[in-house]
Amino acid sequence: METKLARIAEIAKEKPKEQFTSLYHLLNKEMLLECHAGLDANKATGIDQVTKVEYERNLEENINSLVERLKNKAYKPEPVRRTYIPKERACAH
Numbered sequence: 586m587e588t589k590l591a592r593i594a595e596i597a598k599e600k601p602k603e604q605f606t607s608l609y610h611l612l613n614k615e616m617l618l619e620c621h622a623g624l625d626a627n628k629a630t631g632i633d634q635v636t637k638v639e640y641e642r643n644l645e646e647n648i649n650s651l652v653e654r655l656k657n658k659a660y661k662p663e664p665v666r667r668t669y670i671p672k673e674r675a676c677a678h
Contacts, residue, residue, distance in 0.1 A: 589611060590611070593605065593608070609655065609656075612652070612655050613652065614648055614649065614652050617648050617651060617652065618644075618648055621637070621640070621641075621644065621648070624637050625637075626638060631663065631666065632663045632664060632665070632666040633663055
């Protein structure tokens with residue numbers, strides 16, 4: 586899997602105007618399990634408030650459901666939760 590993603594990144598870098606018509610063939614159970622394993626459990630939850638640990642409780646079922654929804658083009662991602670982080674303003678002298 587890593588090789589396929591690296592090759593796509595390489596092509597995108599070499600040919601910025603290249604259009605990829607479909608990446609669905611890369612979205613399979615093995616890849617999703619690998620991606621899940623690589624997630625940092627200490628990161629913030631998404632908009633659905635589901636943690637990595639909670640998702641793992643039914644990991645097999647959750648991944649199978651996700652793969653099925655992806656195959657049927659029925660997967661609808663949740664909107665991204667925007668969080669503003671206050672920054673100190675620089676004083677003009």
